[in-house]
Amino acid sequence: MLEIKCPYCGNRSQNEFSYGGDATVKRPSLGKEVSDKEWDDFVYFRKNPRGKHSEFWHHVAGCRQWFKVSRNTATHEIFKTSKINEEI
Amino acid sequence: MSQKFRLNKVGYINRDKKISFKFNGKKYFGFEGDTLASALLANGIHLVGRSFKYHRPRGFIGAGVEESNAQVQLYSGAKTEPNAIATTVELVEGLVAKSQNCWPSVSFDFGAINNFLSRFFPAGFYYKTFMWPKSFWYKIYEPIIRRAAGLGIAPLKPDPDRYEHQFEHCDVLIAGSGPSGLASALAAAKNGARVILAEDKPRFGGSLLTDEVTIGNKKGKDWADEAVAQLKSMPNVIIKNRSQVFGYYDHNMMVMFERTKDHIENPNKFIPRQRLWYIRAKEVIISTGSIERPLVFGNNDRPGIMLASAAKEYIKVFGVAVGKKPIIFTNNDSGYDAAIEFKKNGINPLIFDVRENSESSTVQEAKNLGIDIKFSHGVVNAKGYLKVNSATIGKLNKDKTSYENLYDVSCDSICVSGNWTPTVHLSSQSGNKLKFDEKVNAFIPNQSRQNESTIGSANGSFTLKEALEEGFNKGYNLSKKINGKDNQTSSPTSNEKSYGKQDKFWCMPLPNKKHYKRCVDFQNDVYVSDIELALREGFRSIEHVKRYTTLGMATDQGRTSNLNGLQLVSNIEKKIVPEVGHTTFRPPYTPVTIGAIVGREVGKHYRPTRKSPIHEWHEKNNAVFVDAGLWLRPRYYKQDNETLMEASKREANNVRKNVGICDVTSLGKIDIKGPNAAEFLNRVYTNAWMKLPIGKARYGVMLREDGIVFDDGTTTRISENHFHMTTTTAQAVNVLSHLEYYLQVVWPELAVNVLSTTEQWAGVALAGPNSRNLLSKLFPDIDVSNEGIPFMGYKESNLFGVPARIFRISFSGELAYEINVESGYGVFMWEKIMELGKEMGIEPYGTEALSTLRIEMGHVAGSEIDGRVIASDLSLDGMLSKKKDFIGKRSLNRNAFLDSAREKIVGVVPVDKKTMIPEGSHLVEDSSASFPNPKLGHISASCWSVEYNNPFSLAILKDGKKKIGKKLFALSPLKNTNIEVEIVSSHYVDPKGERVRS
Numbered sequence A: 001m002l003e004i005k006c007p008y009c010g011n012r013s014q015n016e017f018s019y020g021g022d023a024t025v026k027r028p029s030l031g032k033e034v035s036d037k038e039w040d041d042f043v044y045f046r047k048n049p050r051g052k053h054s055e056f057w058h059h060v061a062g063c064r065q066w067f068k069v070s071r072n073t074a075t076h077e078i079f080k081t082s083k084i085n086e087e088i
Numbered sequence B: 001m002s003q004k005f006r007l008n009k010v011g012y013i014n015r016d017k018k019i020s021f022k023f024n025g026k027k028y029f030g031f032e033g034d035t036l037a038s039a040l041l042a043n044g045i046h047l048v049g050r051s052f053k054y055h056r057p058r059g060f061i062g063a064g065v066e067e068s069n070a071q072v073q074l075y076s077g078a079k080t081e082p083n084a085i086a087t088t089v090e091l092v093e094g095l096v097a098k099s100q101n102c103w104p105s106v107s108f109d110f111g112a113i114n115n116f117l118s119r120f121f122p123a124g125f126y127y128k129t130f131m132w133p134k135s136f137w138y139k140i141y142e143p144i145i146r147r148a149a150g151l152g153i154a155p156l157k158p159d160p161d162r163y164e165h166q167f168e169h170c171d172v173l174i175a176g177s178g179p180s181g182l183a184s185a186l187a188a189a190k191n192g193a194r195v196i197l198a199e200d201k202p203r204f205g206g207s208l209l210t211d212e213v214t215i216g217n218k219k220g221k222d223w224a225d226e227a228v229a230q231l232k233s234m235p236n237v238i239i240k241n242r243s244q245v246f247g248y249y250d251h252n253m254m255v256m257f258e259r260t261k262d263h264i265e266n267p268n269k270f271i272p273r274q275r276l277w278y279i280r281a282k283e284v285i286i287s288t289g290s291i292e293r294p295l296v297f298g299n300n301d302r303p304g305i306m307l308a309s310a311a312k313e314y315i316k317v318f319g320v321a322v323g324k325k326p327i328i329f330t331n332n333d334s335g336y337d338a339a340i341e342f343k344k345n346g347i348n349p350l351i352f353d354v355r356e357n358s359e360s361s362t363v364q365e366a367k368n369l370g371i372d373i374k375f376s377h378g379v380v381n382a383k384g385y386l387k388v389n390s391a392t393i394g395k396l397n398k399d400k401t402s403y404e405n406l407y408d409v410s411c412d413s414i415c416v417s418g419n420w421t422p423t424v425h426l427s428s429q430s431g432n433k434l435k436f437d438e439k440v441n442a443f444i445p446n447q448s449r450q451n452e453s454t455i456g457s458a459n460g461s462f463t464l465k466e467a468l469e470e471g472f473n474k475g476y477n478l479s480k481k482i483n484g485k486d487n488q489t490s491s492p493t494s495n496e497k498s499y500g501k502q503d504k505f506w507c508m509p510l511p512n513k514k515h516y517k518r519c520v521d522f523q524n525d526v527y528v529s530d531i532e533l534a535l536r537e538g539f540r541s542i543e544h545v546k547r548y549t550t551l552g553m554a555t556d557q558g559r560t561s562n563l564n565g566l567q568l569v570s571n572i573e574k575k576i577v578p579e580v581g582h583t584t585f586r587p588p589y590t591p592v593t594i595g596a597i598v599g600r601e602v603g604k605h606y607r608p609t610r611k612s613p614i615h616e617w618h619e620k621n622n623a624v625f626v627d628a629g630l631w632l633r634p635r636y637y638k639q640d641n642e643t644l645m646e647a648s649k650r651e652a653n654n655v656r657k658n659v660g661i662c663d664v665t666s667l668g669k670i671d672i673k674g675p676n677a678a679e680f681l682n683r684v685y686t687n688a689w690m691k692l693p694i695g696k697a698r699y700g701v702m703l704r705e706d707g708i709v710f711d712d713g714t715t716t717r718i719s720e721n722h723f724h725m726t727t728t729t730a731q732a733v734n735v736l737s738h739l740e741y742y743l744q745v746v747w748p749e750l751a752v753n754v755l756s757t758t759e760q761w762a763g764v765a766l767a768g769p770n771s772r773n774l775l776s777k778l779f780p781d782i783d784v785s786n787e788g789i790p791f792m793g794y795k796e797s798n799l800f801g802v803p804a805r806i807f808r809i810s811f812s813g814e815l816a817y818e819i820n821v822e823s824g825y826g827v828f829m830w831e832k833i834m835e836l837g838k839e840m841g842i843e844p845y846g847t848e849a850l851s852t853l854r855i856e857m858g859h860v861a862g863s864e865i866d867g868r869v870i871a872s873d874l875s876l877d878g879m880l881s882k883k884k885d886f887i888g889k890r891s892l893n894r895n896a897f898l899d900s901a902r903e904k905i906v907g908v909v910p911v912d913k914k915t916m917i918p919e920g921s922h923l924v925e926d927s928s929a930s931f932p933n934p935k936l937g938h939i940s941a942s943c944w945s946v947e948y949n950n951p952f953s954l955a956i957l958k959d960g961k962k963k964i965g966k967k968l969f970a971l972s973p974l975k976n977t978n979i980e981v982e983i984v985s986s987h988y989v990d991p992k993g994e995r996v997r998s
């Protein structure tokens, strides 16, 4: 069980969080014309890297904040966590 | 006769307390402090079980968790426990144990015929034999294998015991209380660290219990006892015996298994049987010691053959001699320690040492005691079927490939010593890539990947001096690193024997024309010949050899067999061991009961139960409940001997005729506030929200980004910047996370807050033609007319002084209202409504009637919104705004979504107007077509329409709208039904929606 540092609450066990997917994906702006390819990439395509990866996590059983985690997907090492509006 | 192998002068058992127990139906005695193994050995019992595959007679090989043979079945009935390791089972009055994997008895086992047929059961036998023909597998091979395989028998009744989980945090967790573990605990604790010290055995001290050493002028055991007493007195220390740290997980999450009850004669009934500890440790010190390796020779698995270190432990700890004519067979000096202990207790051992010579103080001591030592000799073969009675001894030639001469020696036990294997399981589990150490002749930890350090003999540091130094240093350094304190405890002086050089020779060659079975993995019944065969057949990777031969698998995890197996592969392959590598060590290190893993989360404690504040009223009024997610909701209110169908018809009918009341508290409720709240709803829902007037509700549909319908519900504008959203019961949690995601991650510029208020409000639905009349009685001060509270209107008022929210929304298709009051007033509201509604024929209705009402109105719910449909499939095209963008809109022009022949919602009525159509039935054109019969759609929900008094179902049907009026068949191979049906509109009752607006 991972230990994740919520930027608002501090270190907590993984069972308080839920995983929220790739944090590098950016939703196209509302109302913006986007190509099929662009939209497909946003909805369906995710990289599945072995190694360093930026992810969203949600502190569901805590402060209910979404935040970013930089994690090694192979070793589970967590390099850094940050608030949504901070660079990771 | 009893306990004739018990020694008088040694052991830490309590001879004042005699304990009776039963083994294989016979009564024996032992002492308090014995294990089942030591008590059996005290009574001269070596034969305890049969081997896994060949049913060969087996005895004890070890004295602790390293034991791989002596698995027994404990007790019977619900309390029975299979595969208990007899060396770790503490003796307690009334203990009942029996041998496993044998029939009819351990001394005459029918399955032993496998042993004589063993050349037909080589490695990979099952893979090879049972491959063909395929059709034989299910009916013939599998049942045979199932009957033959397996050791103990699992209990068939529920476990009567209680198990607990405990969560802890500490600075330093230390696994193992030998000299290095105790030293590190003392050093860390005295420097102010929060320490947990775990010992798997009942007694602390590890090797100090059996080794003749002194520490700071005290006997090793006395020093250990004092250290333990000191640690116990410190408030920053948790010290636990009978506790095995069995798993090393991510981010230093350690899991420990504590045995709390089974060793107590009359336990308090509130003590849990076992406890599972989840410990998050800043640093982990692994001081798990090492396990002696067996030597491999002909029939080395016979009862009476065990590790020399185990024989020594039986003497020193339990006062038991495992034999009176023991042979010590060794390739190093530590085997001599066992011989010395035998000799000191008046038993004459014979030592056969494969080395040409050794001149350490240990060997000298043995010589001084007059022990008979033969160098360059070894045991070639053991004889005696149910227990060893003699050994063939061979004098090895110079290069140890054959024998100069062979002769037989009679004996009653053979104690083998083939060097020591550091117990690196936890280190390896932590991600530490082990390295092979030539001097230690085994794998030891290398680079830590987590905050973990291994010390003492687990690290290949076999002298007491090294172990203590490593312990004191590590405990001090780690605690200093954590808390910055600087109180160093220095390592005391110690005294120990010196040990000479070991020999790496470990596997006795076969004499000419002999084909003795030489066992490598006792638990999994893997022999030298099996591994040779696997290699001959081309298996090269050690992981493949493991799976093909089962070497090092199962509960034993290769504790005694791993290194010998690797050495064998490396010898045959002419590679060095590090090139062969090692297989993965997996948790748990020792077996853990399912009960401990599950803990208290059994039965209704498996997950929380959510109840509405009105729950007790429902209970008192004969509600039959149904699970709705975590919620318990009334399914129907049973009167007399009503069936579910009868009750739900009655309840639904009453709604259509009079008025009904339904508890809708479980619907998700989300409070939405902020200057951009309307804009946010406009993006989240598919329809328009900007112009929703204050005091009005609107039905909304949410999509996922891929265009699939996510959830639906009504949202009410309470004030300019304040909305009240409802969701389905099932999606309430997901909708909240979804909203939070968009607000925090995607559109942080929107000033909106969302908060779940599901449990803050008790909600009821009033539905039926009399509901307005009833509402006027409940709220006499307000105008409840169609103008006062129009369809989708909202008003705040008070219910006899209790603040209430009134929504005119309908799920049943009838004139209906929902009233919310604060949870605490839920029962008050309910009872008031029942009281005032009596004269209007009010009756409560449950989820079954609720479903009936919504199905016949064609109102979609979770069974239609199943994660596969888009809005137009549900005839909700009108909800999709063309003027604005919203979540999921861009996906809607995918070709597949634009296909006009998509499956769409329709109504379905059986042609005979009598037969209920099972939910999940497939709709097909030709009911007699052969399988797979082309599926046109499926039945999503069925009810008995109270309006038309015949069955009615909703279905999702290919090109559904065009099939209205057509006849199809609803097939359910599961229920074995085949019903001719007619396709109708999904809006079966009141298609124009006049009632809700009346």
Ligand SMILES: [Zn+2]
Pocket: A006, A007, A008, A009, A010, A059, A062, A063, A064, A065
């Ligand atoms: Zn948090």
